[in-house]
Amino acid sequence: MNYLYHLQIFYLSIFHPSKLFERINRLPWYQGLLHEWIDEVEIAPQSRLLEIGSATGVLSAYLFSKYEVTSVDNAPKMIAKAKENYPHIDFQVADASHLPFKDEAFSVVVASSLINLVEERQEILNEMLRVCKRDGKVLLLFPLEGFSDDALLQVSSDLELKGFSQMALKMWHKMAKKMSVGAVEDLLKESDFKILSTKEYLNGMVGTVVIGVI
Secondary structure: OHHHHHHHHHHHHHHOHHHHHHHHHOOHHHHHHHHHHHHOOOOOOOOEEEEEOOOOOHHHHHHHOOOEEEEEEOOHHHHHHHHHHOOOOEEEEOOOOOOOOOOOOEEEEEEEOOOOOOOOHHHHHHHHHHHEEEEEEEEEEEEEOOOOHHHHHHHHHHHOOOHHHHHHHHHHHHHOOOEOHHHHHHHOOOOOEEEEEEEEEHHHOEEEEEEEEO
C-alpha cells in the first residue's frame, strides 16, 4: 500500500504539481507546523505581510485571517488555483529574485520551504530584506540538514501518521533540498540584518529563522 502512495505522489509531482501542493498543504501535520510557526512570532495585528512561494494559497488563507496579505509565486498554475480557492486575497505571479514591490513595502515577509529550493538564495533573500521595513521581520522555514531516517520514524509514530500523510512526510524528508541555520547566517554576513531567533519543529526535521534589523 505504501508503494501505491509513493507512486501517487510521484505522479502528481510530475503531471499535477498544483494538486499535490494543495493536498500536502491541507494535511493536518503540515498545517499544524505552519500555524504554530506563525503564531509563535510576535507580529502586530493587521500588519502588511508578504508571502513568497505561496503555491495554492493555503497558508495565505491562514495569514489573511490575521494580517493584510499579498502572496506571490512564480508558477502561474499555482496562482490560478490560489485565486480560485481564495478570490479575496491578493495573489500575484512574481519572480522572488525580482519582486515587483517598492523598498520597505511590508512589515513581515514569510517564505515556507522556499529558500532551501532555489539556486539564487542570496538574491532572493536580498529581495526579501529589501521589501521588508527596517523595523520588520523576515520569517524562513526549511527542512534541516542532519535529520535522520530513525528520527523520521519517531516523528511519524508520534504523529500517528498513516497512508498518504505518512508517505508525504517521508518523501519530503527523502527528496527535499535541506539547509542549515548556519547557511542562513552566511547569507546575512554582508547585510544590515541579523537572526533574531531560531527554532526546530517535528523533532528537528524542520528549522525556522526570524531575521530582523540590527
